Amino acid sequence: MAPEIVLQLALLTLTLAMFIAIRKFPREALSKLRTRHRATLQSNRHFAHGSTLLAQARGAHPAQSLAHAKSALFEAQKALSLSPKDPGPLVLKALALDLMGHKSSARRSLDLALSSPRVRSLAESERGDALVKRAELKLATNRRRRVDSALEDLVEAVRLGGSTKATAFCLLGECYERKGMREAAKEAFEGALRVEPGSVAARQGLDRLGP
Incomplete structure (x- = not known):
């Protein structure tokens, strides 16, 4: 095979590979972004539900308050599993634990929320x-x-x-x-x-x- 033909084939192959890579990269990046976005949305849902349960716990009689606090803690744990770097679920967890009477555990949860780098995600x-x-x-x-x-x-x-x-x-x-x-x-x-x-x-x- 003539050298010119070999060179043309090599250039064609390289061009095709670059074209495929350029088309594929945005789809992969978008797929990762969508996965992260879905996780964030789901985490936010658990956080919002937990916050509602916590508000209900504060206004309920003792037995129901404890049940709502436990449910709020469960939602906080779910949110934390999806967004482990987010300090919000840790604060929610601390407030639920405090209502349940677990003050030392609540303080440790706040220690984590206020530690670097998580604390940088909190507004002043x-x-x-x-x-x-x-x-x-x-x-x-x-x-x-x-x-x-x-x-x-x-x-x-x-x-x-x-x-x-x-x-x-x-x-x-x-x-x-x-x-x-x-x-x-x-x-x-x-x-x-x-x-x-x-x-x-x-x-x-x-x-x-x-x-």
């Missing part, structure tokens, strides 16, 4: 709310030993803001009060009242501290 306000909850759990499981650790979370939570900012200020005030830091405690309780003027906990804190 979401991170603030998660820090407040973790501080609550730290104080509930071992108040005396964990005051300083809870303080760190609460100072950061106040800086970040969130729907529980008033609670963060109140807990901060209680921590300062326990450490004998009277003026700092008063400032924290006053901060809570600026955020939520009707805060009973803040008023009680200021009453305890006196003028």
Whole structure:
């Protein structure tokens, strides 16, 4: 076979291979994207259902509350299995465990949610709310030993803001009060009242501290 013909055949073969590769790559990439998207959608469904169950648990009588909390935990685990890097299901899991009375396990779940790189997926306000909850759990499981650790979370939570900012200020005030830091405690309780003027906990804190 003449060298020119061999060269032409080689070029034709290479061109055909490149054409197939170019056509195939987008389909493979799209297939992977669709798989990831389906997993994300399914994870979000479990998360949304779990959040609804958690809200129902908070307003139900004890027996039904426990049943709803267990179901919320199941949905959180399902969502986590589909999106293991998503901190949302870990926060949901922590809240469900807390309602079930498993405070140490709930705190560990929040530790994971707030660890790198997961924490980068949380908005500042979401991170603030998660820090407040973790501080609550730290104080509930071992108040005396964990005051300083809870303080760190609460100072950061106040800086970040969130729907529980008033609670963060109140807990901060209680921590300062326990450490004998009277003026700092008063400032924290006053901060809570600026955020939520009707805060009973803040008023009680200021009453305890006196003028």
